Each structure stands twice: as structure tokens, then as C-alpha cells.
Amino acid sequence: MGKNACGNELAPGVMRRLPCYLNYLKGIPSGSGYISSATVASALGYGDVQVRKDLAQISGRGKPKMGYEIDNLIAALESTLGYTSYKSAVIVGAGKLGMALYGYDGFSEYGLEIVAAFDADEKITRDIIRGTIYPASYFSEYCRKHRIDIGIITVPRSEAQKVCDEMVKCGIRAIWNFSPAILSAPDSVTVRNENMAESIAVLSRSLEEMPAGK
Amino acid sequence: MGKNACGNELAPGVMRRLPCYLNYLKGIPSGSGYISSATVASALGYGDVQVRKDLAQISGRGKPKMGYEIDNLIAALESTLGYTSYKSAVIVGAGKLGMALYGYDGFSEYGLEIVAAFDADEKITRDIIRGTIYPASYFSEYCRKHRIDIGIITVPRSEAQKVCDEMVKCGIRAIWNFSPAILSAPDSVTVRNENMAESIAVLSRSLEEMPAGK
DNA sequence: GGTATATAGATACTCATATATCGATATGCT
DNA sequence: AGCATATCGATATATGAGTATCTATATACC
Numbered sequence: 001m002g003k004n005a006c007g008n009e010l011a012p013g014v015m016r017r018l019p020c021y022l023n024y025l026k027g028i029p030s031g032s033g034y035i036s037s038a039t040v041a042s043a044l045g046y047g048d049v050q051v052r053k054d055l056a057q058i059s060g061r062g063k064p065k066m067g068y069e070i071d072n073l074i075a076a077l078e079s080t081l082g083y084t085s086y087k088s089a090v091i092v093g094a095g096k097l098g099m100a101l102y103g104y105d106g107f108s109e110y111g112l113e114i115v116a117a118f119d120a121d122e123k124i125t126r127d128i129i130r131g132t133i134y135p136a137s138y139f140s141e142y143c144r145k146h147r148i149d150i151g152i153i154t155v156p157r158s159e160a161q162k163v164c165d166e167m168v169k170c171g172i173r174a175i176w177n178f179s180p181a182i183l184s185a186p187d188s189v190t191v192r193n194e195n196m197a198e199s200i201a202v203l204s205r206s207l208e209e210m211p212a213g214k
Numbered sequence: 215m216g217k218n219a220c221g222n223e224l225a226p227g228v229m230r231r232l233p234c235y236l237n238y239l240k241g242i243p244s245g246s247g248y249i250s251s252a253t254v255a256s257a258l259g260y261g262d263v264q265v266r267k268d269l270a271q272i273s274g275r276g277k278p279k280m281g282y283e284i285d286n287l288i289a290a291l292e293s294t295l296g297y298t299s300y301k302s303a304v305i306v307g308a309g310k311l312g313m314a315l316y317g318y319d320g321f322s323e324y325g326l327e328i329v330a331a332f333d334a335d336e337k338i339t340r341d342i343i344r345g346t347i348y349p350a351s352y353f354s355e356y357c358r359k360h361r362i363d364i365g366i367i368t369v370p371r372s373e374a375q376k377v378c379d380e381m382v383k384c385g386i387r388a389i390w391n392f393s394p395a396i397l398s399a400p401d402s403v404t405v406r407n408e409n410m411a412e413s414i415a416v417l418s419r420s421l422e423e424m425p426a427g428k
Numbered sequence: 429g430g431t432a433t434a435t436a437g438a439t440a441c442t443c444a445t446a447t448a449t450c451g452a453t454a455t456g457c458t
Numbered sequence: 459a460g461c462a463t464a465t466c467g468a469t470a471t472a473t474g475a476g477t478a479t480c481t482a483t484a485t486a487c488c
Binding site (some may be wrong): 182 | 224230232233234236237238254257258269294295296297299301310311314315317318320321324325326340363364387388389390394396397404406408409410411412414415416417418419420421422
Binding site (some may be wrong): 011013047049050054063064065066 | 444445446447448449452453454455456
């Protein structure tokens with residue numbers, strides 16, 4: 001385990017592909033032993049050289065004629081992607097999307113636990129799916145009492161910047177923004193936008209670009 | 215309106231930024247008239263040249279000393295992104311995420327209407343939020359009766375490929391995949407993966423990379 | 429009406445990413 | 459044990475996106 005154990009800069013393209021590698025490898029029956037870069041590449045539609053270069057950045061060496069040890073790769077990917085470290089998150093905005101995320105139990109696979117939800121509407125402060133929804137006024141106090149790693153924003157566009165500021169003030173340094181707002185935050189805070197609008201645009205354009213299917 | 219009225223290839227980076235431009239411009243009080251590329255650039259953290267190059271691909275010319283006419287830009291962006299054309303969608307998988315998307319009324323802003331939801335579990339075939347959830351067995355018949363543009367997959371990983379195949383068979387040519395599965399589909403079908411795992415990884419790594427937040 | 433200026437558009441350049449080619453090496457078979 | 463081969467790793471090339479610089483032009487002001 002060399003210099004890349006932690007803290008290396010990884011190019012955005014690499015960060016996009018690594019979860020795909022992990023996902024693919026996890027779907028392989030365990031005990032299969034080794035896999036070649038070409039096999040991974042053709043399964044995911046990448047080039048074999050690209051797969052090797054990506055894996056070289058995060059894992060130990062592969063063996064000629066054999067490929068890479070699958071279990072090693074999975075462990076290296078999970079570690080690199082941060083899935084093995086526990087991260088606590090809070091949601092602000094208990095609308096439909098917020099509640100869906102709050103109730104989704106698949107995040108634990110990535111080391112993420114959503115520990116609380118907040119909403120400006122005091123009336124919905126009740127158990128709905130799996131936990132309490134606190135009034136937004138309690139947010140900063142809650143953050144002082146618990147160590148919160150990630151803030152998830154699922155409020156409407158008009159409220160998003162206010163919520164973002166509040167999160168920053170409470171020491172949250174990673175924000176996952178599901179609102180359509182463009183958030184401004186200090187450089188020390190990472191903001192990740194879940195870009196539904198872009199996805200819809202890509203799909204919509206694809207429909208118009210090839211009018212004749214088949 | 216020249217050659218780029220429709221059907222031009224747009225680079226992924228451009229496709230990522232265009233919704234941001236639109237979003238930003240819509241937040242400007244209407245009747246403001248013109249805006250310069252430098253103003254847009256500094257608001258969104260891009261370079262002014264990049265903004266001009268992006269806009270040159272989708273809109274008419276700007277005026278020296280004035281900038282671009284805001285209303286024109288908004289119209290061009292909405293048209294290019296496909297938000298002005300009606301697109302019908304169906305959801306397969308009536309779990310929490312599926313129901314959240316089904317109940318979300320913000321998609322109409324992008325020209326997207328979710329017209330039906332399906333689930334393998336026949337028991338949940340009832341009105342929940344705003345519409346009927348049909349049993350999955352009715353899916354292909356429904357698609358024959360209605361023109362469906364986009365298929366949204368919110369089933370677990372193990373079911374996703376099966377659902378994808380069914381959608382392709384029913385003539386759906388654009389698929390929005392919220393499951394963690396890697397889907398294989400013909401080239402004529404556009405698959406867009408909503409990459410939650412990547413987002414979590416980016417945020418998680420950012421937490422580990424700067425241990426001293428300030 | 430002339431001139432200074434802000435701004436767009438075009439061109440040239442830099443940098444990063446992805447691809448192709450070549451050489452090195454461990455494995456398995458004869 | 460020796461050799462053929464599949465696969466990795468390194469080097470070189472190509473492609474493309476982003477940036478910087480320069481030129482052209484429409485506006486506003488004097």
C-alpha cells in the first residue's frame with residue numbers, strides 16, 4: 001500500500017468510473033479469483049488501457065497472464081471511494097424526495113447513515129417512515145450535539161441557499177444538493193449537485209436526435 | 215437560427231453547464247434586457263470565454279457592449295435542452311424513491327410528465343399519492359396503448375436488467391436508471407444512470423482529504 | 429458626429445484525458 | 459526446463475476541452 005492509500009487527487013473521469021468497477025466486480029460470484037482488465041473493459045464499454053490506468057491509481061499491481069485479484073480490487077475501491085468509513089448525514093427538507101431519501105436503507109452500503117431530518121413546517125414533526133422529523137429551528141443545536149459529516153438539501157430552490165449557509169455555519173463541510181438552486185459556499189466546503197435537470201435534458205435530446213428508433 | 219436549431223452534438227461539459235445557465239437566468243428579474251458573458255461567468259464560477267463559446271453553440275449572436283438578450287437566451291436554452299417538448303414517462307418500481315419521483319410535481323418545468331407507475335408487488339396496486347400503481351404484468355399492454363418516451367427504473371439492482379429489457383421491447387428509447395445496476399441496452403437506446411454512488415464517493419473523499427476544515 | 433470603451437467573436441495555445449503502440453513478465457503447457 | 463502466450467505497465471500519440479490573446483463592432487458619451 002503505497003502513496004495512494006489516501007488523499008490522492010483523482011481525476012473526475014476516474015471518480016466516475018470507479019463506482020462502476022466496484023459495482024461490476026461485486027456482481028461477480030465470489031471466489032472467482034482473478035479478472036483481466038480486458039474483461040472489465042468490455043463489460044463496461046471502456047478501453048482496456050483505461051481500466052489498467054484507473055486501477056493502477058488505486059490498487060496494487062496486477063499479475064501478467066492472470067489479471068487483478070478481485071477481492072483486492074473490491075477492497076481497494078471501497079477504501080478509495082470512502083465507502084468503508086462511517087459518515088453521518090442530516091436531511092433538511094422533508095418533502096417527498098427528502099422523505100424518500102430518509103427512508104432509503106441502501107446508503108449504508110456506502111458507509112452513509114442519515115441520522116436526522118428537519119423541516120421548516122413544524123406541523124410535520126412526527127414519525128413518518130423511520131425517524132423523527134425535527135423542526136428546522138432545532139437544526140443548529142442538533143449539529144452542535146452530534147458530529148454531522150454531510151448535509152443533504154431537499155428544500156425548494158428559494159430556501160436552498162439559506163439552508164446551505166446554515167449548514168456551513170454549523171460546521172458541515174460536505175453538502176449534497178438536490179434542489180435546483182446554484183449554491184455558493186466557501187471553498188473549504190464541497191457541494192455536490194444532483195443534477196436532475198441535466199439528466200432530463202440528456203434523455204430529452206436523445207429522443208429528438210434519433211427520430212427513427214430501431 | 216442556423217444549423218444548430220436541433221440535432222447538434224453537444225459535448226458533455228456543455229450539457230452540464232447549460233442547465234446552470236438556464237437556472238441562473240431564470241432567477242433574474244424579467245425585463246432586465248441584456249446580460250454579459252462576464253456577468254454570467256462570475257455568477258457561476260466559469261470563465262467568460264467558456265460562457266461565450268457555450269452560448270454560441272445554442273443561441274443567436276450577442277451584441278458588443280450589450281451582451282445577450284436574456285429572454286432569447288432562456289428560450290434558446292429551453293429549446294436546446296428539450297424542456298419545451300412534451301415527454302411522457304413511466305416509472306417501474308414503486309418503492310420509496312419511485313413514489314417520491316412519481317409524486318414530485320417539479321418535472322413539468324422540464325416538459326416531463328410521469329403518466330403511470332408499475333410494481334411487481336400486486337398488492338400495492340392502489341392510489342397512493344396521485345395516481346394508480348399498476349401491476350407489472352400490465353406494463354407492456356400499457357405501453358402499447360400509450361406513447362411512452364422515457365422509462366424510469368427504480369427497482370432493486372437484481373430486477374433492473376429485466377425491467378430494462380422489457381422497456382426496450384416495448385419501444386422505449388430513453389431510460390433513466392436510478393438502480394445501482396449496470397444496464398446493457400442496444401445503442402439506439404439512451405441509458406442515463408443517476409449516479410448516487412459517485413456523489414457519495416465524491417463527498418466522502420472530500421471529507422477525508424481536508425481533515426482540518428477551519 | 430467623432431471617439432472611447434465594453435463586449436462579443438475568432439484564433440492560437442495549453443493542458444488534460446483517452447487511445448494506441450511497444451516492451452516486460454509471470455504463468456501454464458509441452 | 460524451456461517456450462509460447464496472455465496480460466500488465468510504460469511510453470508515445472491523438473483528441474478534445476478549456477484558457478488566453480487578439481480583433482471587430484455596436485453603443486454611449488462628449
